[in-house]
Amino acid sequence: MRQIVLDTETTGLSAEGGDRIIEIGCVELYARKLTGNNLHFYINPERDSHEDALKVHGISNEFLRDKPKFAQLVDDILAYVQDAEVIIHNAAFDIGFLNKELERVGKPPFKNHVSGVIDTLVMAKEMFPGKRNSLDALCDRLEVDNSGRTLHGALLDAELLADVYINMTRGQEALVMESVDAVSEKTTVVSRDLSQFVLPVLAANAQEMAAHEDVLAQMDKASGGKTVWRQISP
Template identity: 45%
Template sequence: MREIVLDTETTGFDPLTGHRIVEIGCVELFNHLPTGGTYHQYLNPERDMPEEAFRVHGLSSQFLSDKPVFAEVVADFLEFLGDSKLVIHNAEFDMKFINAELARLGFPPIPMTRTIDTVLMARRKFPGAQANLDALCRRFEIDNTHRTHHGALLDSELLAEVYLQLIGGRQPGLELGASKGQRGGAADQPSQVDRPIRAARPHDASPEELEAHSAFIGKLKKPIWLREPE
């Protein structure tokens, strides 16, 4: 089962008022394990960068000025997504920006039914508790000390770890198998264990056991195996 953990950074809160995506980060999961596959792209939003947004992600207009526009990367982006489920923290926010960018280029929208919203998962699992990414990293003891700004790829990597904890945590030993690319082969089988060979135990009854058995049988009154058939 392939899933894509996805995050975006933007110039603001609403694409309908002219705000655009400035960064996309994706992490690939296969059977709930990171494969090492990622997609990361900075984008020129073709507009200015509001100060409030800059304080969040630290991406300036000058830094983004020589980056590609969304139209130049859309084919590679959609190819990476494929038809996989999309794991997103507050999926409605990111999807409205992605679908607004797609609509500008005449592409059909990506349906919300393809998304798994980790904010909703966290709120169901921990009612009343904070559900932002930093709070969930603290809860699950995931190191996010290097997160001085929001960053789409970094946040996707952290979210992948949070998501695995929300669905029950990693199973011990699976990481090693996945890192070696072993899926269902002979290498997955338990290694052979050398065991000492023991001689078979005798099961025949001794004369003393046969004599004791006969004495016991003799005490039975009308055993069923001696009755005449009716």
């Protein structure tokens, strides 16, 4: 499957209030591997960045003056992401800006051009409830090297997010690989009559029962007394 990890930098926080995209960075994953087929543009937003935004991305208004406008780049951007699954951290923010830019040039909303969108912020909140789930926090937690990230940059952030996503979904990769291996191997099924075998029943000893009870007590505490095991145990 072709996946695109996408990030943007903007003049401010409000697409509806007139803020614009100034940078877009994308990296391509194919079969969960970075291909090197990246897309990166600086964009003339036709307005100045807010002071607070400048502190985040460090891209000066002067630097962007001679860069192409979004309308000049839109066809290249849409061709690149076409029919791919797109991975974004806090997708609502970036898609809100992309949709506003597309609306200005008479194009359909972003999701009409891609096969789907994965929001890694939503994933992270489900995996790590109650914890900080910014990109920097996830890099620290998942041991992704972000030492080069002194300022936000769309391409660098997309590259970091790709590593974060791969680490967050590594269990899925193992499951897929096992499934592929199982399908690809040629197996021979042999029927055997097991009715003549008597299997011994080994009862748990006192130490094992105590350890089991301790685990159930922890489950009771975590579930508010709704441990399913106790409900089905005789």
